[in-house]
Amino acid sequence: MSYTQDKSQSRSLRNRARERYAHADGLGNSGPALDGPLSGPVPADPIATMLERVASYWWVELLLGLFWVVIAVVVLKFDQASVTTVGILTGLMLLVFAAQEFVLAAVDRHTRWLWAIFGVLLTASGIVALFHPVSTFAGFADILGFVFALIGVMWMVQAFAERPINSLWWLTLISGIMMIVVAFWVSGQFFVYRAYTLLIFAGIWAMTTGIIDVVRAFGIRELARTLRPR
Numbered sequence: 001m002s003y004t005q006d007k008s009q010s011r012s013l014r015n016r017a018r019e020r021y022a023h024a025d026g027l028g029n030s031g032p033a034l035d036g037p038l039s040g041p042v043p044a045d046p047i048a049t050m051l052e053r054v055a056s057y058w059w060v061e062l063l064l065g066l067f068w069v070v071i072a073v074v075v076l077k078f079d080q081a082s083v084t085t086v087g088i089l090t091g092l093m094l095l096v097f098a099a100q101e102f103v104l105a106a107v108d109r110h111t112r113w114l115w116a117i118f119g120v121l122l123t124a125s126g127i128v129a130l131f132h133p134v135s136t137f138a139g140f141a142d143i144l145g146f147v148f149a150l151i152g153v154m155w156m157v158q159a160f161a162e163r164p165i166n167s168l169w170w171l172t173l174i175s176g177i178m179m180i181v182v183a184f185w186v187s188g189q190f191f192v193y194r195a196y197t198l199l200i201f202a203g204i205w206a207m208t209t210g211i212i213d214v215v216r217a218f219g220i221r222e223l224a225r226t227l228r229p230r
Helices: 003-031 046-055 058-075 080-107 111-132 133-142 146-160 168-186 191-227
Strands: none
Touching: 046 191, 058 080, 058 191, 080 111, 080 133, 080 191, 111 133, 133 146, 133 191, 146 168, 146 191, 168 191
16 A cells, blocks of 8 residues: 555656646746846857957958068069068068067076077177178078078978877978988089079078968958858
């Protein structure tokens, strides 16, 4: 007798629970909205807002790409303007490196003096390169073999460092080996051939950078259209 009562009592408890659940579900689907923080407009995502604001300046990337394409055309003409342009670009590059050193000096307090010395030296070198671009080009062409060898070693070290996470690490390794071979070849050439090699290298680098920037600009433009609210 007690077993039958317990069984019927448990059934009634389950039925009550089901009725309460159905009643709450009906209120959640068709009932009035609750007052409080859940009601009202949903706040905008700050990350999406920031991305939309940054993507709206896609035209800046496009102008940079066109600028590098123009520089590449000037450099690949193989005249006095090309030599001057490479010298000026070298000076600007040194000034950018100097700014990075000063930023490191502001961040790293323990070795601030070391970064500051590098920053001052790079700033002086950049200013001299801007005032004497032709001499800068000649000096850069004179040590072109060493520069190419340094780039090749850096690419090889980067390839082995990225091996665990990059399946195409061997492409960087092959590029580094080829750059070292070019470095030895350039070192055995006369100054005129080294100058021409430097112009070709600078022109191809500027053209590649320009094309990448133009493609990236249109990608950013498409991102801006995607993030723009309809």
